[in-house]
Amino acid sequence: TLYQLEGDGKWTEISTDPAKINTTLAAAPDAEIVLLLHGIIGDMKAITSALKAVGTFCTATRFALAYDYENLGTSISDTAGKLDKTLVECGFGTDGHHHRIRIVAHSMGGLVARCLDEKADGYIQELILVGTPNGGSEIGDLKKSAMGLLTHALNVTGPIKLVITGVSFLLKKMDVDPLKTLGQMTPGSAFMVRMAGLRPKVPCSVMGGNTSLLKNGYNGDDPFLKKLVSVVKREIVYPGLTNFLFEKKPNDMAVTVDSMKMIPGFDHTRFYEMVSDHVSYFTEGTCQQKMIDLLKAGRAAEVVA
DSSP states (O other): OEEEEOTTSOEEEEESOHHHHHHHHHTOTTOOEEEEEOOSSOOHHHHHHHHHTOGGGGGTOSEEEEEOOOOSSSOHHHHHHHHHHHHHHTTTTSTTOOOOEEEEEETHHHHHHHHHHHHOSSOEEEEEEESOOTTOOGGGGSTTSTTHHHHHGGGOOTHHHHHHHHHHHHHHHSSSOTHHHHHHTSTTOHHHHHHTTOOOSSOEEEEEEOGGGGGGOOOSSOHHHHHHHHHHHTTSSTTHHHHHHHTTOOBSSSSBHHHHTOOTTOOGGGEEEESOOTTOTTTSHHHHHHHHHHHHHHHHHHHHO
């Protein structure tokens, strides 16, 4: 879906049709374009709804492309291939089409973005990866199934248990095989071994949440993180998830900070540690502002170059 962002913060839905998207963008040859990608648990409705509430997001881009994809039973590489085909149909990478896109991708969507970067014919300008398991996620090690989280959730109370059990219930009701993408994201899988040798062709920034920082309190505006502060301080999550899954390594409750940084040739000065868990990046005010700042900084650098 292509959205046009207006100066008053309003998002106007333009079209889902590649041909119309092509025509619209061709009429705005100098426009900035951001592609938004969700992760393994999520959809673009939640992300776009959160960003629509940020009136200043329009200062970072004129157009936003939101791409929904089947995220449990389709391999990550296949998803990237389908996305490349769709973007080419929208005109990217074709003769006479000079637009390039910046990608903001959450979680597994960041792996999709990196695979897309490998396939794309020069139309990607920058990657901003948010909570992406670049070195894999231990979540996949629980018998390589999200169902395993339900058992471990017995040791977790409050909002964490609700999130985990809700995900498990959803997966049971869906006619998909969650082992496909979860298995791919398991550290040491064939897919992650291949990703360990895949160096981005474009500048890459990484935003990574560290929930242990919540022990120092939280002054932000995200309701979930406000509730999570007491859970972290009482060490219900630690040593729960941290010790059992992540061996005491800093993490956002799904991916370790170390994993987020595991990109060949990655410039660690472009890693931005955030007070966030894995599901709050797009609703937490500081994280939202960081995305805007990174997009604007990338645009400014391109103009200077």
